[in-house]
Amino acid sequence: xxxxxxxxxxxxxxxxxxxxxFGESLREExxxxxxxxxxxxxxxxxxxxxxxxxxxxxxxxRADEIAAAQLLTSQxxxxxxxYVNSDIRTYKYRQPAGIVMVNEVLHLLSEAVGAAVxxxxxxxxxxxxxxxxxxxxxxxxxDRRLHYIDQEQLTESYRAANWQIIPSEIRPWSVVINGHxxxxxxxxxxxxxPANLD
Numbered sequence: 736x737x738x739x740x741x742x743x744x745x746x747x748x749x750x751x752x753x754x755x756x757f758g759e760s761l762r763e764e765x766x767x768x769x770x771x772x773x774x775x776x777x778x779x780x781x782x783x784x785x786x787x788x789x790x791x792x793x794x795x796x797r798a799d800e801i802a803a804a805q806l807l808t809s810q811x812x813x814x815x816x817x818y819v820n821s822d823i824r825t826y827k828y829r830q831p832a833g834i835v836m837v838n839e840v841l842h843l844l845s846e847a848v849g850a851a852v853x854x855x856x857x858x859x860x861x862x863x864x865x866x867x868x869x870x871x872x873x874x875x876x877x878d879r880r881l882h883y884i885d886q887e888q889l890t891e892s893y894r895a896a897n898w899q900i901i902p903s904e905i906r907p908w909s910v911v912i913n914g915h916x917x918x919x920x921x922x923x924x925x926x927x928x929p930a931n932l933d
Contacts, residue, residue, distance in 0.1 A: 823852055
């Protein structure tokens with residue numbers, strides 16, 4: 736049975752500033768490549784990237800958020816964006832991804848599980864494909880329940896897999912946390928898979 740969206744989720748948030756910048760850098764050559772948005776929530780980043788002309792699949796484990804994402808996307812008249820109700824820890828890629836986005840979700844996972852999610856995403860990405868990853872830094876939002884992201888460790892995990900690291904700087908971003916707009920610092924990474932890696 737399809738879950739009805741919670742009315743509290745039915746407001747269309749803007750994309751994260753990090754994903755907005757990443758989206759603006761994408762070239763038309765990526766229009767034909769599927770983009771996967773892991774931990775998409777109610778689809779704010781998925782919709783933004785889809786509006787640029789890309790085909791997007793948003794993945795999230797909360798049925799109410801997926802229902803809200805589907806309704807908001809339909810109301811916006813966006814047809815090139817779909818959603819899958821699945822845990823990102825066990826998500827099975829339907830086809831190789833051109834781009835994978837993992838935005839502001841790794842703090843909800845343990846270090847080991849987060850690493851496994853990223854490793855699975857790297858395997859599912861086509862040669863010369865991109866990853867755009869962000870997560871809260873330890874100084875960002877003091878909540879002991881959350882796992883914070885180490886920028887150096889995040890970067891090294893991709894460098895060890897022989898991915899090309901595209902420089903990005905740490906700086907304050909305005910993000911929504913529990914419905915409130917906060918200015919925090921995010922660990923951010925844009926990386927590209929080499930052409931010779933399958």
